Amino acid sequence: xxxxxxxxxxxxxxxxxxxxxxxxxxxxxxxxxxxxxxxxxxxxxxxxxxxxxxxxxxxxxxxxxxxxxxxxxxxxxxxxxxxxxxxxxxxxxxxxxxxxxxxxxxxxxxxxxxxxxxxxxxxxxxxxxxxxxxxxxxxxxxxxxxxxxxxxxxxxxxxxxxxxxxxxxxxxxxxxxxxxxxxxxxxxxxxxxxxxxxxxxxxxxxxxxxxxxxxxxxxxxxxxxxxxxxxxxxxxxxxxxxxxxxxxxxxxxxxxxxxxxxxxxxxxxxxxxxxxxxxxxxxxxxxxxxxxxxxxxxxxxxxxxxxxxxxxxxxxxxx
Amino acid sequence: xxxxxxxxxxxxxxxxxxxxxxxxxxxxxxxxxxxxxxxxxxxxxxxxxxxxxxxxxxxxxxxxxxxxxxxxxxxxxxxxxxxxxxxxxxxxxxxxxxxxxxxxxxxxxxxxxxxxxxxxxxxxxxxxxxxxxxxxxxxxxxxxxxxxxxxxxxxxxxxxxxxxxxxxxxxxxxxxxxxxxxxxxxxxxxxxxxxxxxxxxxxxxxxxxxxxxxxxxxxxxxxxxxxxxxxxxxxxxxxxxxxxxxxxxxxxxxxxxxxxxxxxxxxxxxxxxxxxxxxxxxxxxxxxxxxxxxxxxxxxxxxxxxxxxxxxxxxxxxxxxxxxxxxxxxxxxxxxx
Amino acid sequence: xxxxxxxxxxxxxxxxxxxxxxxxxxxxxxxxxxxxxxxxxxxxxxxxxxxxxxxxxxxxxxxxxxxxxxxxxxxxxxxxxxxxxxxxxxxxxxxxxxxxxxxxxxxxxxxxxxxxxxxxxxxxxxxxxxxxxxxxxxxxxxxxxxxxxxxxxxxxxxxxxxxxxxxxxxxxxxxxxxxxxxxxxxxxxxxxxxxxxxxxxxxxxxxxxxxxxxxxxxxxxxxxxxxxxxxxxxxxxxxxxxxxxxxxxxxxxxxxxxxxxxxxxxxxxxxxxxxxxxxxxxxxxxxxxxxxxxxxxxxxxxxxxxxx
Numbered sequence: 001x002x003x004x005x006x007x008x009x010x011x012x013x014x015x016x017x018x019x020x021x022x023x024x025x026x027x028x029x030x031x032x033x034x035x036x037x038x039x040x041x042x043x044x045x046x047x048x049x050x051x052x053x054x055x056x057x058x059x060x061x062x063x064x065x066x067x068x069x070x071x072x073x074x075x076x077x078x079x080x081x082x083x084x085x086x087x088x089x090x091x092x093x094x095x096x097x098x099x100x101x102x103x104x105x106x107x108x109x110x111x112x113x114x115x116x117x118x119x120x121x122x123x124x125x126x127x128x129x130x131x132x133x134x135x136x137x138x139x140x141x142x143x144x145x146x147x148x149x150x151x152x153x154x155x156x157x158x159x160x161x162x163x164x165x166x167x168x169x170x171x172x173x174x175x176x177x178x179x180x181x182x183x184x185x186x187x188x189x190x191x192x193x194x195x196x197x198x199x200x201x202x203x204x205x206x207x208x209x210x211x212x213x214x215x216x217x218x219x220x221x222x223x224x225x226x227x228x229x230x231x232x233x234x235x236x237x238x239x240x241x242x243x244x245x246x247x248x249x250x251x252x253x254x255x256x257x258x259x260x261x262x263x264x265x266x267x268x269x270x271x272x273x274x275x276x277x278x279x280x281x282x283x284x285x286x287x288x289x290x291x292x293x294x295x296x297x298x299x300x301x302x303x304x305x306x307x308x309x310x311x312x313x314x315x316x317x318x319x
Numbered sequence: 320x321x322x323x324x325x326x327x328x329x330x331x332x333x334x335x336x337x338x339x340x341x342x343x344x345x346x347x348x349x350x351x352x353x354x355x356x357x358x359x360x361x362x363x364x365x366x367x368x369x370x371x372x373x374x375x376x377x378x379x380x381x382x383x384x385x386x387x388x389x390x391x392x393x394x395x396x397x398x399x400x401x402x403x404x405x406x407x408x409x410x411x412x413x414x415x416x417x418x419x420x421x422x423x424x425x426x427x428x429x430x431x432x433x434x435x436x437x438x439x440x441x442x443x444x445x446x447x448x449x450x451x452x453x454x455x456x457x458x459x460x461x462x463x464x465x466x467x468x469x470x471x472x473x474x475x476x477x478x479x480x481x482x483x484x485x486x487x488x489x490x491x492x493x494x495x496x497x498x499x500x501x502x503x504x505x506x507x508x509x510x511x512x513x514x515x516x517x518x519x520x521x522x523x524x525x526x527x528x529x530x531x532x533x534x535x536x537x538x539x540x541x542x543x544x545x546x547x548x549x550x551x552x553x554x555x556x557x558x559x560x561x562x563x564x565x566x567x568x569x570x571x572x573x574x575x576x577x578x579x580x581x582x583x584x585x586x587x588x589x590x591x592x593x594x595x596x597x598x599x600x601x602x603x604x605x606x607x608x609x610x611x612x613x614x615x616x617x618x619x620x621x622x623x624x625x626x627x628x629x630x631x632x633x634x635x636x637x638x639x640x641x642x643x644x645x646x647x648x649x650x651x652x653x654x655x656x
Numbered sequence: 657x658x659x660x661x662x663x664x665x666x667x668x669x670x671x672x673x674x675x676x677x678x679x680x681x682x683x684x685x686x687x688x689x690x691x692x693x694x695x696x697x698x699x700x701x702x703x704x705x706x707x708x709x710x711x712x713x714x715x716x717x718x719x720x721x722x723x724x725x726x727x728x729x730x731x732x733x734x735x736x737x738x739x740x741x742x743x744x745x746x747x748x749x750x751x752x753x754x755x756x757x758x759x760x761x762x763x764x765x766x767x768x769x770x771x772x773x774x775x776x777x778x779x780x781x782x783x784x785x786x787x788x789x790x791x792x793x794x795x796x797x798x799x800x801x802x803x804x805x806x807x808x809x810x811x812x813x814x815x816x817x818x819x820x821x822x823x824x825x826x827x828x829x830x831x832x833x834x835x836x837x838x839x840x841x842x843x844x845x846x847x848x849x850x851x852x853x854x855x856x857x858x859x860x861x862x863x864x865x866x867x868x869x870x871x872x873x874x875x876x877x878x879x880x881x882x883x884x885x886x887x888x889x890x891x892x893x894x895x896x897x898x899x900x901x902x903x904x905x906x907x908x909x910x911x912x913x914x915x916x917x918x919x920x921x922x923x924x925x926x927x928x929x930x931x932x933x934x935x936x937x938x939x940x941x942x943x944x945x946x947x948x949x950x951x952x953x954x955x956x957x958x959x960x961x962x963x964x
Contacts (some may be wrong), residue, residue, distance in 0.1 A: 012801065018803045023812070027819065137951060141944040143895045145902045146918060146936045149826055153932070251724055257808045272811070276903065279815050287815055294808035302806075378861055398865070405863030417854035422876035436866050479861070 008306065012299040019295045022074070022109035023288050024065050025128060027062060037282070037315060038081065043302070068288075075142060078233050078285035080278070087289035101193065101262070102255035103184055106195035106248070109201060114237075114244065116198070121240075122232055132202060133202020139200030148265035150190045155188060170236045170267035193259065204247055209240040246305050253301025257294025324489055324521050325352040325375060325408075329393070330384035332370050338597045344370035346545035347384070347601075349622070352489065357515070357522040359536030359553070361529050363570070363592055367545040368525050369413070372493045376399055376410050377525060406436060409487040411652040412495035415474035418436055425452075426462035426478055433482040451480040455510060456615055467632065471505035483514060491523045496531060529568050532559065538631075541565045544595060544603040545593045547622055551632040559642055561634035563608050566646050586646055588656070602636070609649040616653060676948070679880070683958040685935040692952025698945040706761035713759075716743070718752035720759040721910040725750045736930040745930035748920060753930065756912035757938045763913040764942060767828055767897040774832030775893075776886050777812045779839025780878070784870050786840065787847025804837035810899065824907060831896055839885060846878045880957050887950035891943040898939055914939045 035043075035051040043051075044049065052058045068078060078089035120129040139147070156167045167188055173181035191242065212218065213236050221235045222228070258272030267273075271290055278286035332345040344367040350360050360368050373379040375386055377393050386394040393404055412418035413622045417546065419428055420521055429482045433439040439447050449459035455476040462537055475495060482490055492511065496504040513552040515522060531540055538551040541564065550560040560566045588607045591598050599606045605615035615637055624630055626637040640646065670777050675690025682751060686692055705712075728750025738745045743756040786797035813830045820826050851855065853876065857871045900906050909916070917935040925932045 014799065015802050015806050018799070019807055024805070026816070110787070120947075137947050138944060141947045143898050143902075143915070143939055145899060145915075146939060148931060149918070149922065149925065150936070153929075157926055158712070173770065240946075254808070258811060260810045260814070261902070274673060275811050276814060279811075279818050282818075289816070291808060291811055294811060295806045296807040298808070318817060368887065373857075376861055378857060402863045404864075405861065410858070410861040412854050412858055414854050418858045420859075420876070432862050435862050448794040478858075481858075516785065543749070600843070618952050655850070 005303075005307075013302060015299055016208055016292065019286070020069065020292055021065070023291050024061070026066065027284050027287065033052055046167065047269055071291075078290040079308060081283050081285045082281065084097055087285050088214055090269065090286055091289060091293055094269060094271045094274045095256075096174070098258060098263070098272065099255060100175075100182070101259055101268060101270060102252060104190040105193035105197070105255075108190055109197045110244075113198040113201020114196060114205050116202040116239075118205040118209060118232065118237065120202065121209035121213065129206075133206075136199035136202040141194040142196060144192065144196055144261040145265050147196060148189070148262055150189050151187045151192055152265070170265070170269075172268050187266075189259075189262050189268060192266075193255075200247060201244060201252075204243050205240065208243050209236060212236050212240040242309065245308055248299045249305035249308060250298075253298045254294075256297040256301075259288065322354040323342065323351045324354045324389060325523075326387040327351070327371075327375060327417070328387065330371070330381045332367070332374050333382045336596060337353050341593045343367075343598060344595060345374060345381075346598070348407060348542075348547055349384075350540055350547065350550060352521060352523055354488075354517060354521055356537040357524050357535050359532035359539040360523060360525045360542060361532045361539060363596070364527055364541030365592060366542045367413070367595070368527075368542050370491055371542070372410070372491050372523065372525050376408050377404075378410070380594045402436075406432075406485040406489045409482040409485070409490050411475075411478050411482045411490060411492045413477055415497055416466075416498070418478055419474055421466055424463050424465060428466070429477060429480045429484060431481060432472070436485065438485070443600050447484070448480075449543055451484055452515075454566055455480045472504075472506060473498050475499060475503075475507050479507070479510060479514070483518070483520075486518060489521045489522070489523070491543050493523070493525050494527070495524075497526060497528065504531065511535070528574050530644070531554050541568065544593065544598055546603060546635065548621065548636070549603065549634045551634075553627075555628075555632050559628070561628070561639040562604075563610050563631070563638075563640060563646060564604050565650075566640060567601045594619050605651075605653070609646055610640075611651040611653055612638065613653055665678075668709070669877070671775075677923045682953075682956045686901040686952055689952040689956065692949050694947035695952065698941065699949060702722065702761055702942050702945070703765060705758050706739070706765050708759040709755070709762055713757050716741075716752055716755055718742070718755050720755045720912050721751065723749045723751055726753070726899035730802055733763070735924060735931050737928070744934045745928065747917065747922055747931055751910075751912075752936050753878060753917070756917060757831055757914070757935055759912045760914045760935065761938065761942075763824070763907060763911070764894050764897060767824070767831070768894040768946075770828045771831035771835070771893045771897070772886060772889050774828065775889060776882060778832065780843050780875070782836065782842035783843025784847055784874060784878070784922060787844040788851050788870050788874060789866065793835060795842075798844075801840050804834060805841075807834070808952055809834050810896075813900060814903060817900060820902075822905050822908055827897055827900060827906065831893055839889075840933040841881065842881055843878050847874055848882060852875050882959050884950070884954045887946065887953045891950070892944035894939075894946070895943055906959050912963070 035048045035055070036056060038051050049058070056064055059067070075088065077091075079086055080090060113136075114195060118134045120132050123129050150170065156169050159166055166184070170184055171185060171187045175182045212311040213232070218231060218235055221231045228234075256271075257273055259270065260272035260276060262268070263270045264276060271294070275287060275290040277283075278290070327348055327350050327446075330345055331343070331394050332339040333343050335341055346367070346592070348371055350358070360371065362368050371378065374381050374394070377386065377396065383395045384394070385392050386406060387409060393401060393403075393408075396404070396450075419425075426445065426448050427434075429443045429451055433444045433447060434493065436561045438444075443547075449462060452459045452462070457476050461469075463649065466477065469477065472615075477478070477630060478495070498509065509525075511522070514520060519544050522535070524532060524535050536550050536553050538550065539556050542548070542549050542560065543564050549556065549565045551559075551561075556565065557569065560569060563586075567588050586609065590607050593603070593606055599616070601614070601616040601618050602608070602611075602620050605611040608615065618637075620635040620637050622633045622635040624632060625634045625636065626641065628634070661841060685768065689800045709720075718724070721781065724742075724746065728736060728742060728746040735745045735748055737751070742752050742754070744752075744757070747753055747756070781802075782797055785796045786801075815828050817826055856869055856873055864873070898913070898915030898918070901913050902919040904919065905912055906916045914935045918932055918939070919936070921928070921931040
């Protein structure tokens with residue numbers, strides 16, 4: 001187990017390092033005119049050169065990279081080009097929003113996906129099964145921005161027009177300002193995200209539940225006269241959830257790294273939106289910082305999934 | 320005897336296992352295959368006969384030792400250098416289901432040798448393939464079918480056609496009939512015999528079934544745990560059996576006449592076949608041999624002519640059987656005196 | 657329609673009826689799947705719409721990029737709703753939404769097919785190489801797969817497009833180069849077990865080289881999962897392309913594409929519902945049809961495979 005962990009963490013670090021090299025190379029090879037932008041329209045060549053020097057952009061790329069890497073190891077991801085705010089600080093500010101969004105949505109999509117999956121699996125090929133599968137695929141097919149816009153149109157615009165101003169047009173209200181506004185601002189994004197992701201969980205739960213319900217020990221439990229609902233929930237669901245947990249870890253890791261589209265549509269200044277803004281401004285340190293953070297989230301969640309898998313299913317040997 | 324086509328010289332083949340041990344699949348085998356003969360190779364499942372076959376065809380790299388084909392050492396050739404020799408040495412595989420690619424048409428499977436060695440293409444290849452199909456008793460019109468549409472026996476005919484496409488000199492038949500029904504086995508064996516006569520082929524015929532091997536072979540080698548324990552012309556192996564293991568295999572053969580079957584000695588070997596990762600010391604058969612003595616566990620017997628045998632009959636045993644010796648009453652004695 | 661025509665073909669050609677032929681069983685199962693067949697018809701209609709986009713322009717008399725600032729906009733300069741001249745209404749510049757949707761289908765389908773093709777080709781070749789060759793090749797490729805799967809795809813895609821400037825080629829390449837890893841992983845897994853099969857050894861005994869074995873013997877055996885994955889990948893690619901357009905990184909205007917149209921409609925959806933509804937519907941119907949068809953293909957190829 002320890003050996004496994006060490007190897008996995010080693011691989012993870014290697015992957016992150018490769019990503020940092022790739023991202024760095026990508027943006028520094030591409031022509032950049034940040035200095036020009038910062039200097040403004042009237043910027044003289046001297047001003048531009050001065051700005052470049054101040055940002056370290058006049059050094060060879062490999063020196064810039066080593067400088068970046070040295071700081072990154074110490075937990076410093078650099079400073080943004082425009083206001084000299086530490087990138088870690090920017091990430092720290094955006095992260096709670098993205099985490100609120102991801103976790104809240106996770107509760108919804110897990111509940112929806114697992115519930116529908118169980119119903120489908122216990123009534124295979126029934127009308128309910130087909131209906132739920134279609135429902136799941138319908139929302140799975142939705143482009144996220146379209147679903148977000150539609151929710152805004154009906155639940156914000158139409159409702160507000162009819163005098164029910166329950167939902168805001170977007171934006172974020174921190175938890176420090178009370179749980180009510182926080183909840184109100186996040187409900188629509190939660191629903192949107194949950195509907196988009198629930199399909200995968202419905203399918204996963206249905207599939208593994210169907211497999212499990214065919215196993216001998218389930219038949220044994222039934223023959224002992226245990227109530228069907230208890231058989232399904234206590235005996236079936238517990239072992240059927242392993243693949244669901246795996247998928248959950250992977251999805252959550254990806255979402256923590258930024259929910260680009262939903263954050264943009266609902267004007268939530270989370271990691272995704274921050275990154276998009278930084279990309280538009282060519283604010284390289286912020287872009288690289290967020291990309292690396294997002295990759296780290298995926299890498300860490302994958303390791304956690306592997307550990308969780310071994311804990312849930314003792315038959316799995318790690319090597 | 321005449322020309323040596325294939326020579327196997329002290330070949331060993333080991334496979335690493337997960338726990339850092341090695342499986343000794345072939346533990347030092349030497350033998351010769353003569354032009355035009357059929358050499359039978361018989362032994363229980365797991366005795367290393369298939370590994371030996373793959374070493375002969377250089378599908379495996381040998382761990383040590385060497386394999387010579389027509390006086391040329393092939394066991395250390397690179398894949399590329401081996402390529403031209405593949406035309407001369409062919410293999411018929413055991414599993415007629417696994418050895419044919421399920422996603423390719425039969426015509427293209429049989430045409431493979433022509434394609435790989437750039438011999439014929441297009442219509443010419445198709446014509447050659449159909450001739451081959453006819454030769455092995457398949458309907459040439461089934462050229463475009465997939466393997467799944469054929470029976471086991473027909474599939475093995477496909478395997479035979481593929482192996483014979485390039486008119487090889489040596490064909491290594493690795494349990495070619497073991498996966499087939501008994502009635503089908505005879506058909507395939509007859510086909511192989513006909514083809515041998517027609518094309519002057521040399522066979523190495525591997526099977527765990529001594530009755531099949533007896534039927535087709537000129538000489539038979541008996542393998543036990545990676546080693547050859549007895550090697551003799553077929554008639555001699557049956558008439559003057561020397562090794563207790565060979566006798567045990569013979570005694571398990573079914574006989575047609577029930578009267579003789581009753582009076583025949585039955586030798587039941589005790590215990591399981593030992594592990595090839597940790598083979599017994601000395602003679603590897605001593606843990607199950609009814610005639611085992613203390614020195615059998617200490618020293619390894621050499622494969623050589625015993626008693627008054629001719630040079631063609633070699634046995635690896637310190638206490639070879641004499642003709643007529645009753646083995647069913649023998650008792651092993653492994654205690655130190 | 658097409659399904660019916662193919663059925664006739666089958667009756668005329670007795671060979672195709674033989675049941676045990678690989679894939680024929682899957683195709684027969686697929687034909688019996690009503691949902692999948694309806695989806696296929698919808699897909700064919702969308703393809704027809706894309707191919708016949710100039711006909712839409714000719715019939716309505718409205719080229720896709722022509723701005724009708726007089727008849728296409730209200731006196732206040734707002735888009736006009738569906739009417740006799742503009743069947744699905746106009747956009748903020750007075751352009752015909754119907755014609756633009758037809759032309760937009762070309763972009764969606766083109767990107768969907770091209771990017772998927774690149775994804776599948778790279779994924780299959782690298783997956784084959786990693787699984788079959790093993791050793792150092794496998795180690796390097798496996799790490800590369802890890803890297804690509806760990807990268808936040810959309811962020812990097814946006815960043816890349818913003819660096820290079822938006823164009824059809826860039827969109828296709830970006831999607832293709834970042835999606836191959838999952839294909840490669842699937843193929844690699846399959847090949848790892850396939851290369852132990854006896855027919856691979858048989859090919860080797862005939863003197864076949866690595867390349868021939870990989871492409872002639874192993875490849876045909878990984879086609880089924882690749883087909884399933886490909887049909888499910890097309891809608892994902894179409895959505896990704898639309899998302900990039902929505903974020904302003906699609907095709908440079910005035911080229912009509914669905915994501916871009918929806919993006920432009922954002923400021924008008926309070927006043928002009930048709931502006932977002934019709935492009936949105938086109939996009940949704942397309943992805944839904946592909947997903948339902950892909951679902952049918954998956955069930956047809958492996959009726960037991962309910963897992964992802």
